[in-house]
Structures are given as C-alpha cells and as structure tokens.
Amino acid sequence: MPLHILGPMVLIGIISIGILLHLLGNSKRMVFTNADQVIDRWHREHPETSVERVEISDSGHQALVKTDAGIGLIWVMGFDTASRIIALPIETKNRQSGISIKLNDFTAPRIKVDLNTEQNQSHWIAILAAKEPSWTT
Amino acid sequence: MDNLTFPDTVQLAVPFFILAIVLELTWITIKRRGGRYETRDAMTSVLLGAGNVVTGILLGFVAWGFYNWVWQFRFFDLGTSIPIIFICFLLDDLRYYWVHRFGHTIRWAWASHVVHHSSQHYNLTTALRQTWTGEFTGLMIVSVPLLLLGFHPAMVLFVGGINLIYQFWIHTEAITKMPRWFEAVMNTPSHHRVHHGRNAQYLDANYAGVLIIWDKMFGTFVPEGEKVDYGLVVNLGTFNPIRAAFHEWIGIFKDITQPNISMSDRFRYAFAPPGWSHDGSRDTSRIIKRKYVERNPEAKGKPGL
Numbered sequence: 001m002p003l004h005i006l007g008p009m010v011l012i013g014i015i016s017i018g019i020l021l022h023l024l025g026n027s028k029r030m031v032f033t034n035a036d037q038v039i040d041r042w043h044r045e046h047p048e049t050s051v052e053r054v055e056i057s058d059s060g061h062q063a064l065v066k067t068d069a070g071i072g073l074i075w076v077m078g079f080d081t082a083s084r085i086i087a088l089p090i091e092t093k094n095r096q097s098g099i100s101i102k103l104n105d106f107t108a109p110r111i112k113v114d115l116n117t118e119q120n121q122s123h124w125i126a127i128l129a130a131k132e133p134s135w136t137t
Numbered sequence: 138m139d140n141l142t143f144p145d146t147v148q149l150a151v152p153f154f155i156l157a158i159v160l161e162l163t164w165i166t167i168k169r170r171g172g173r174y175e176t177r178d179a180m181t182s183v184l185l186g187a188g189n190v191v192t193g194i195l196l197g198f199v200a201w202g203f204y205n206w207v208w209q210f211r212f213f214d215l216g217t218s219i220p221i222i223f224i225c226f227l228l229d230d231l232r233y234y235w236v237h238r239f240g241h242t243i244r245w246a247w248a249s250h251v252v253h254h255s256s257q258h259y260n261l262t263t264a265l266r267q268t269w270t271g272e273f274t275g276l277m278i279v280s281v282p283l284l285l286l287g288f289h290p291a292m293v294l295f296v297g298g299i300n301l302i303y304q305f306w307i308h309t310e311a312i313t314k315m316p317r318w319f320e321a322v323m324n325t326p327s328h329h330r331v332h333h334g335r336n337a338q339y340l341d342a343n344y345a346g347v348l349i350i351w352d353k354m355f356g357t358f359v360p361e362g363e364k365v366d367y368g369l370v371v372n373l374g375t376f377n378p379i380r381a382a383f384h385e386w387i388g389i390f391k392d393i394t395q396p397n398i399s400m401s402d403r404f405r406y407a408f409a410p411p412g413w414s415h416d417g418s419r420d421t422s423r424i425i426k427r428k429y430v431e432r433n434p435e436a437k438g439k440p441g442l
Binding site: 001003006009010013014016017018020021022024026027044045047048075077078079080081082083084103105106107108111 | 162194374
C-alpha cells in the first residue's frame, strides 16, 4: 500500500479510536476507596508479602503499603494498577497539589501523589524519608 | 525467480484491523461483556502498532538482505506453486512457534517481545501492541532452514505476514470458545488468552501462531481454566509507548554494566531466561511457578505448574 494512503489512514484511525474510546467513558481511572482494595491489588503483584498498614492519597490514585518485605508504592494505571517495593529513604519533591516520588525505574521514573493538605504532604514525606516510626519499625 | 514479489499483507490488513477494533468496542459497549477497553492503554497499543509498521519500513531491509544472502546457498528451488506456499506456511508456523518460545525464554529476545505483553487488557488493540526492536534480536536466523530448503525469501515473508494477520482476531475476550475440533487444532482466543496471562500456571505456555498442535507436541500447551490476569509479572508503570518499547533493553544495559559481577553473570543477564539474577533477587517463570505451588499445594500437577 502506498505510504501516502497508509500514513493518513493510520493517523485518522488512531485519532478516531481515541476519541471514540474517550466518548464512551473509557478514560475513567480506578479509585482506591479502602485499604482492602489496595491490599487486594497489591497482592496481585506481590502475593508473598503480608500487608501491615495502608496509606491512601487524597485522590485515591496512589497508596503506600507497609509490608513484611518493606515499603511499597502502588498507583492507578487506568482501570488497573502498577506497584513497586521501594527502598527508604527515597527522594521526593513538593508539587502544587502533592508530592512526586523519584523511582529508579525506566517505566515509572516519577510518581505524582495527590495530597491536598500540608499535613498530608508532611506525613507522606516523613514516611518516605524513613522518619515515621510507625512505618519504619 | 529472484525478483519474485508478494503483496505486503500486513499493510493491506490495516483498514480491516481498524474496522474490527471499532466493531469489538461497539460489541463490548452494547453487551457490557466480552472484554474491556481503556483509552490510554488502547492508544499505547495502536501507537506501538504504528511504530512497528514504521520500523518495519525503515529496518525491513535487514531481514530482507539477510534472507536473500542465505537464499544464494539454497539446496533446492521449490518454486511458487500453491502446494509449496501451503507447505511453506506450515513450516513457517513451526518456525514461529520456536521464535516465539525463544522470545519468552531468552531475555535478549524477550526485551523485544515483552512490549506485546505489557498491556493489562486483552482486546484487539493488544494484537497491535508490537515491538519496534524485532530486528535487533537476531531471531531471523530461525528462518534459515526454510530458505536453504528452497522457499523463496519473498514467500517466507508473505506467509509470515499471513501468520500475523491470523493472530489478530485471537486477541479478544468477546469470543469464549470455538468449536471443539477447531480448538483442538488451531490457535484460538481461549488458547491465546492463556498465553497473555500472568497467572503462575499460564506463564510460558501456548506459544502457537496459527496451529496449537506445536504446543501439544512440545509440551507447552495449557488449557484455559482459572480467570486470566493479563499483563506482566511486574507491570509497567507507564502508558508512554517509547518507554514501553525500550524498557527491557534499558534493563539489560543496566544489569550487564553493574559493577562487581563476573563476565558469566553479565552474559546471563542478557541471555538467560527473563527474571534471572546473579543474587537470586528476582524470579524466573520456573521459580514463580514453584513458589505458587508452595503457597497452593492443591494446585500441584495442574497443567502449567
């Protein structure tokens, strides 16, 4: 097929599918509403660990978990999730409406966490800096 | 016959792919079953598919040049009759089985193929989520026996294209099971859902392209049982197609260049099964299966475990 036909056809096809998907409501994201939901999703990728504590971000799109294998970060990917065990202390940065966490991961170099209040931001930063006793012992 | 040409079937199938995706999406939306779509996931898949076509155009000369170089050493010239094309298709499907199996069991090849498994969804767009780096794996070498036997390079590429087009329709949850005779011989949505599962019992199973008989012959067939959990053992944290396309290559580079490991370990980081590590900090499929059975002893002996 000539490129001058194939190229526009692919481009129009991709854009049309994207618009159609969005209009049909397929751009919604999962929201963590309770700890059990987070634990269930966490165990999907880390079945051998046992979860002791859960901290959900204000948007419900990210959560920290304390497990017997260390601290874990789980975040929403559309209808699904991705998660990593992270080594503390870990680098964080303040954002306008939360913090961002720097991971040593090419597919997730920086995870933005939505935290609405300074108190919540300070709490997460303390956990991630390994300065929150209930999360480090 | 050296100037023989066949149509580029994959490019010709592009309009059909787009139409079929729209039909599947419509079906799922109306029936509220048979799969699920997520906008960014689907966009990542189709962009990776478009990128695959682009890299095919840009780098296709590598395989084509290699095939033609091998062709000059052929033992026979089998011609282009219909029966020969059919035999070529069957043998190429066997070739596909082994290329695909190597793609899952050798990290160097997995670095390319992992892209196809990186969606947590399973729909027709997943079929288009294809590698940009296939030419780097060197697995074109598996086609050498076909070329030496006397199947023309253009024919080998043609039947390979037909094989890929066949595999498009099996990336769906909208079809539960095909008739029993069909399931016995052909690769189907049910068989291929298993292949895309990250469940312990489904890892490294059902490598077939068109005929499922190869898996049954070589002991890698696992029937669909428990609900399939799609994606990777460690799922990607991005919808960025560029990160998805190159992440495992970056991982290999980081692993083989780390300090204080032996040359043998560096070699294994590139060519051992995915999940191998010098300090045992990661799990291969075999270890994941073993640990699963330790946690679920009642599952011991089930297919795939």
